[in-house]
Amino acid sequence: MNDVTTRTMLPTDWSSVANIYQEGIDTGIATFETNVPTFETWDIAHMSTCRFIAESNQQILGWVALSPVSNRCVYGGVAEISIYVSKNSRGKGLGKLLLEHVISASEQEGIWTLQSGVFPTNYGSIKVHEATGFRKIGKRERVGKLHGKWVDNVLFEKRSSVVGID
Numbered sequence: 539m540n541d542v543t544t545r546t547m548l549p550t551d552w553s554s555v556a557n558i559y560q561e562g563i564d565t566g567i568a569t570f571e572t573n574v575p576t577f578e579t580w581d582i583a584h585m586s587t588c589r590f591i592a593e594s595n596q597q598i599l600g601w602v603a604l605s606p607v608s609n610r611c612v613y614g615g616v617a618e619i620s621i622y623v624s625k626n627s628r629g630k631g632l633g634k635l636l637l638e639h640v641i642s643a644s645e646q647e648g649i650w651t652l653q654s655g656v657f658p659t660n661y662g663s664i665k666v667h668e669a670t671g672f673r674k675i676g677k678r679e680r681v682g683k684l685h686g687k688w689v690d691n692v693l694f695e696k697r698s699s700v701v702g703i704d
Contacts, residue, residue: 542632544639547589547601552577554598555591555622562622567660570682570689585617588643592632599627602636604644607653615650615702621663633666641670641696650702655691664692672696 547555556577562568575583588604600623607616619640623632644652654672656663668674672694680688 542592542594542599542635544590544592544635547591547603549577549581551591551598551601552580555601558598558601558622558624561625565660566684567657568622568663570684572685584620585647587647588617588640588649590636590639590643592636599624600632600636602640604640604649604652615648617644617649617652619652619654621654628662633662634669637666637670645698645701648701650698652696654694656694658690658692664694667694670696 556574559574584603584605591598592600602621604617607618675693675695678691681691
């Protein structure tokens with residue numbers, strides 16, 4: 539994917555971001571969400587920094603953003619990843635590109651731990667998390683329902699080697 543660039547996500551990107559989010563929802567293995575929220579709702583739930591898109595020829599192919607895991611100050615350096623790749627761009631290294639970009643940017647923002655919850659059947663997401671240095675820390679069994687069925691969630695984390703090491 540030589541012609542792909544990453545840049546900061548802008549509010550004007552929301553239409554494309556929302557479409558890719560919907561494609562992820564449609565897979566049934568990407569999220570417990572069943573509807574794409576409005577930009578305003580999404581914006582409140584995610585950090586104002588560390589929001590990126592990957593694009594080629596002015597077409598958005600994927601996105602990544604961070605959410606705080608808690609509003610308690612002791613967890614101020616811990617964030618959860620949301621990452622989505624358009625259905626036509628999957629399997630081409632775009633997820634790895636986005637994860638590597640957000641990992642680097644998160645460290646510049648003082649984030650010492652990134653975490654991600656992945657459905658056990660989302661093999662592509664598991665593979666890309668492992669390829670970018672995330673480690674599996676466990677599985678939450680039957681943690682949530684999707685369309686009336688219980689779903690497990692595999693937990694991954696990546697600790698920074700430069701932030702929060704003292």
